[in-house]
Amino acid sequence: MGHPTIYPTGVTLYDPDRSWNGYTIFQAPGLGALLIDMNGREVQLWKGLHGFPSKLLPGGQVFGSTGERNPQHGTQDQIDLVQVDWEGNVVWRFDRLEYIADPGETPRWFARQHHDFQRQGNPVGYHAPGQEPLVDRGSTFLLVHENVQNYAISEHPLLDDKIIEVDWKGNIVWQWRAHEHFEELGFDEEARAALRRDPNLRAPGAGALGGASATAAGIGDWLHINSLSLLGPNRWYDAGDERFHPDNLIWDAREANIIAIVDKKTGRIAWKLGPRYDGSEAERRLGWIIGQHHAHIIPRGLPGEGNLLVFDNGGWAGYGAPNPGAPRGLKTALRDHSRVLEVDPITLEIRWQYTPREAGFVMPLDASRFYSPFISSAQRLPNGNTLITEGSDGRIFEVTPTHEIVWEYISPYWRKPPLSLNLVYRAYRAPYAWVPQLPEPRQTPVPRLDVATFRVPGAAPLGRDRVVELRDAQGYAAEGDFCVATADESGATRKPR
Numbered sequence: 485m486g487h488p489t490i491y492p493t494g495v496t497l498y499d500p501d502r503s504w505n506g507y508t509i510f511q512a513p514g515l516g517a518l519l520i521d522m523n524g525r526e527v528q529l530w531k532g533l534h535g536f537p538s539k540l541l542p543g544g545q546v547f548g549s550t551g552e553r554n555p556q557h558g559t560q561d562q563i564d565l566v567q568v569d570w571e572g573n574v575v576w577r578f579d580r581l582e583y584i585a586d587p588g589e590t591p592r593w594f595a596r597q598h599h600d601f602q603r604q605g606n607p608v609g610y611h612a613p614g615q616e617p618l619v620d621r622g623s624t625f626l627l628v629h630e631n632v633q634n635y636a637i638s639e640h641p642l643l644d645d646k647i648i649e650v651d652w653k654g655n656i657v658w659q660w661r662a663h664e665h666f667e668e669l670g671f672d673e674e675a676r677a678a679l680r681r682d683p684n685l686r687a688p689g690a691g692a693l694g695g696a697s698a699t700a701a702g703i704g705d706w707l708h709i710n711s712l713s714l715l716g717p718n719r720w721y722d723a724g725d726e727r728f729h730p731d732n733l734i735w736d737a738r739e740a741n742i743i744a745i746v747d748k749k750t751g752r753i754a755w756k757l758g759p760r761y762d763g764s765e766a767e768r769r770l771g772w773i774i775g776q777h778h779a780h781i782i783p784r785g786l787p788g789e790g791n792l793l794v795f796d797n798g799g800w801a802g803y804g805a806p807n808p809g810a811p812r813g814l815k816t817a818l819r820d821h822s823r824v825l826e827v828d829p830i831t832l833e834i835r836w837q838y839t840p841r842e843a844g845f846v847m848p849l850d851a852s853r854f855y856s857p858f859i860s861s862a863q864r865l866p867n868g869n870t871l872i873t874e875g876s877d878g879r880i881f882e883v884t885p886t887h888e889i890v891w892e893y894i895s896p897y898w899r900k901p902p903l904s905l906n907l908v909y910r911a912y913r914a915p916y917a918w919v920p921q922l923p924e925p926r927q928t929p930v931p932r933l934d935v936a937t938f939r940v941p942g943a944a945p946l947g948r949d950r951v952v953e954l955r956d957a958q959g960y961a962a963e964g965d966f967c968v969a970t971a972d973e974s975g976a977t978r979k980p981r
Contacts, residue, residue: 519919662707782864793863800818801815822860
């Protein structure tokens with residue numbers, strides 16, 4: 485599917501009456517944490533603040549990091565996790581996970597945080613009625629990295645995912661290591677064999693999209709967990725299902741096609757979806773979830789509360805039997821379009837979805853027009869709309885329950901080569917009340933452009949004096965492939981002009 489090399493950026497569509505109006509925060513490559521209003525006006529920039537992701541807090545404060553570890557020595561490790569106020573002052577910091585002396589670098593403490601974190605008071609990191617994240621106390625849950633060796637998985641060293649809980653003073657009070665629960669994850673023998681050969685090896689400095697052959701020096705990013713949240717109060721636990729205890733945590737692993745809930749008391753996997761999606765009729769109806777991001781339970785107080793919301797990227801992920809598209813058994817599941825799914829976690833029935841079909845595209849001819857094979861997210865809004873980050877294309881948009889787009893923003897901020905893309909990892913919408921430093925902004929509708937008539941300045945259509953009509957040999961005017969269907973007295977169905 486072809487795409488234009490130049491296209492409009494900023495807010496391209498906005499219906500104030502049908503949108504859930506507020507501020508949107510995301511990480512602008514090369515700039516920092518950027519806050520925009522519904523018309524795309526940039527109302528605040530926390531310059532240089534890395535966001536993995538950027539999250540707004542009540543009172544105009546924001547989460548982020550002051551920098552990233554040298555990628556020659558680590559993959560996506562953030563130096564720290566910080567909370568800063570409106571003026572950019574650091575009011576809370578965590579970095580004391582691991583003291584590292586990288587070659588050629590000054591030894592220092594690292595948080596090794598990546599992809600997600602949550603502050604006590606709110607389970608998912610976005611606005612939910614009555615569940616505001618704490619700003620001056622409480623625990624913080626972080627998704628971090630740890631280098632391990634586990635020969636039950638592979639002889640190669642592993643970049644393992646670990647979840648830690650730290651108190652307000654930065655003390656680690658709880659932790660969970662993914663590799664210790666390998667036997668609970670449901671890999672079949674073919675997937676285990678593939679992991680032994682190549683646990684998604686990444687060469688030093690290769691970055692998130694790089695890799696290494698199984699014979700090269702590297703570390704296995706075997707799960708690549710990319711989201712973490714708490715379940716919070718929910719109807720399943722209220723009905724007696726202990727798997728959904730509010731303190732339990734849910735995560736998803738991009739490379740393994742797994743979504744799982746961890747029992748915080750025991751550390752065991754309490755609920756799991758994947759790595760295969762053909763073990764039951766319910767899984768087959770749901771279809772394969774591939775390379776997913778931002779899996780979480782919709783918080784209490786929002787439409788769809790208790791259901792699983794996930795950006796099912798598609799693309800390439802999973803371990804299994806080698807096939808022509810995955811000769812080593814790595815990234816065996818393939819699909820060239822994305823889905824946003826709201827799923828009942830008990831029955832696995834799809835309660836709502838946004839796919840290329842709901843977007844109005846012809847399947848399968850232009851299914852790839854809604855397609856973000858990596859990053860991305862989805863947030864349920866209080867009015868029932870869903871904010872979707874189609875991250876690979878830098879597109880953030882809001883859709884109604886009936887799939888109508890009521891707000892759309894295209895990021896104009898591009899990464900530097902070699903990954904020259906206007907990526908948006910994840911965006912969040914927050915209420916105006918969370919930013920008391922600013923007056924509520926003026927909201928101006930932005931009508932949808934008619935792409936059939938829109939021209940950039942200087943790209944005018946042909947002058948009307950140069951328009952000519954096609955005529956057949958008898959001098960009759962044609963409309964497309966047909967002449968005008970008006971019969972004359974001779975019975976002809978063509979009319980000269």
